[in-house]
Amino acid sequence: MKRTGVFVCHCGINIAGTVDVKRVAKELSKHSGVVHSEDYVYMCSDPGQNLIIDAIKEKKLDNVVIACCSPTLHETTFRNTSESAGLNKFQCEIANIREQCSWVHKDMDKATEKAIKITKSAVEKVRRNESLEPISIPVTRRALVIGGGIAGIQSALDLANTGFEVILVEREPSIGGHMIQLSETFPTLDCSQCILTPKMVEVSKHPNIKLMTYSEVQEISGYVGNFIVKILKKPTYVDADKCTLCDECTKVCPVVVSNEFDLGLTGRRAIYIPFPQAIPATYTLDISACPGLLPIACGKCADVCEPGAIDFDMKPKIVEEEVGAIIVASGFDLYEKELMGEYGYGKYPDVLDGLQFERLLSASGPTMGKVLRPSDRKEPKEVVFIQCVGSRDPELHCPYCSKICCMYTAKHAMLYKHHVHDGQAYIFYIDIRSGGKGYEEFVQRAVEEDGVLYLRGKVSKIFEEKGKIKVWGVDTLAGKDIEIDADMVVLAMAMRPSKEAEELAKKLKIALDKDGFLAEAHPKLRPVESVSSGMFLAGAAQAPKDIPEAVAQASGAASKAVAILSQERLSHAPTVAKVNVNLCSGCGMCVLVCPYDALSLKDGKVEVNEVLCEGCGSCSATCLRAAIQVKNLTPLQVNEMIKVSLGG
């Protein structure tokens, strides 16, 4: 019989506070095959790990079980520890008695009983584990970055500058994301376009970056180191190489639609360039707005295009690329304003959201940087800014804090004052959250230098009266009702994940958190990794964040990707399917269910391609003869685990 060692961790009082660890160790010492069982205050500490090493050597242990926290935390630690004492990594198993036991129960007796069952279950499993060596696979040394906002741009540049080839996919006609729409950035008041456009140009000129705009990721298959990506390249109907940016086409285009770059504050033609510094610098024909590609329907743009850049015969193209790592930077959208009817958005033209106000402030915006009311193009003298619109509202809207609104509202109020010196800015707020380098000072500057009036409280109603927007609110610090006759209202809308994030997450098989943002592998320690290996997260797709944070995370994600791409070969988990040829009848049912095409029939028996197999076990559950099983989680092992889990 194999000699098993059991090590029960107290985790300070995290486990020992609810689970009688001494009793667990004692009970386990009676379990058949267990020749060593002890408890220690912190197994993951150096002395704790040394206990394990010493016991393996002294007691000649064949395998060990560590009863401690979740395997997602310390499985690697303890497997390495066991390996250093001469065991194969797979001769170490974790019994999770913290997240699954001590942290969710209060009754010591019951929790201890359960901890014993969980630990015994791990013992039964480890005794039947095979010693395995990792499978080595080659790495495709290229990366895919999804999303061409500031985060995606930063990741792509970092990777490209490290020497790896990058494919940057952006669904809009130009890269730049939301940052290119902003006027100035807090807390330095740098011009947003001025600091972003050099990076955009660098992307377009970089020999290692293949830029695919107006494109969407359609399908992803494969695994870390070897993904196959299908990218849909939508037709722009304009040949960028021929286009000379003469702008003759827009002059003749008869169609005007709402301009998304200015968030509806202006219009654009069906053929358009999103903004003057767009990368790639070319026009796009918006087919949903165009009266028709047939010259008989319109065709005016093609008629005037001297270089003949307009090509009505352009077709959607699907491009297949192989990459080793993927960075997802799919960004954010503003919360649906339609859901915030109480603030009159959509009803009153002078009620704007924060991004629209950015466009009003922007030198390249619809008013060339003058703050004017959309309704009558007059200068607003009293502007009310409302924070937390849709944020921090668990009953009706988003429960989370959108993080950047306090700062950009202070910036908006400040910039408004810089444009309209005799104007008055009011800000309704719940709390001011100005954590960040230079942020608190920035808010103070808005108050002290620009006389911004902060009112702590919520707005109850907004309605139009005699050409003014009446804002009813409350100042909870003064304890009185507030009534302001405003000329303009700006709503700091909540940030939410971009609309495409959900579908994209499904394609990539990465998880979403409860609010729909892309979920990180660990909230504290693995903030740029997704749960799927080889896929990393950057920017506001993961959580609301400002530009410096998005850039930092993007560089973090890039360096994580480099850690994969810089290797010649990667190791692949060897816990893959294994066929018992004596039992296999060659029925081929497992071949049909395998999601990875890792199984095939050869001479009437099933064969496993170990590189393709991910070890999911769909095959083993399908096989009527138990001829195919996943190594180290066989039906026999599960059966024994069930037995001890029920106290048998």
Place this chain on the structure above:
Amino acid sequence: MAEEFEPKIVAFLCKWCSSAGSDLAGVSRMEYPSNVVPITVMCSGSISPLYIFSAFNRGADGVLVSGCHPGDCHYIKGNFYARRRIALVKKLLDYIGLEPQRFQMSWVSAAEGKKYTQIIKDFVKELKPLGPQTKLRRNL
């Protein structure tokens, strides 16, 4: 007074969603009854009907199978297989005469610690009035 009946539950959790979700319940210190003992498998699609029968054979009063939400399977489509398989197992158990409440399937994502907690609470509550499961229990 007789001690209250405490049902024994085996929960088969997929590694990527439900096991992570139940870990999150732990990290968030959400409390739920200790009647459930988890067995983490790679995918709900790897759960053979034999595992479920084995658990009932060995005296489980309830069995839970929990995977990623349909469409979100880490292994692309394992949970779809699980859903079909489990539907058949449910019918068979029903035919045998086992109370349908004793066997449940749920979808718990890695973010749904709270949902997992509620599922276990509700499961225990439903099982208590049924008393011990004897239909499939082997005399061990």
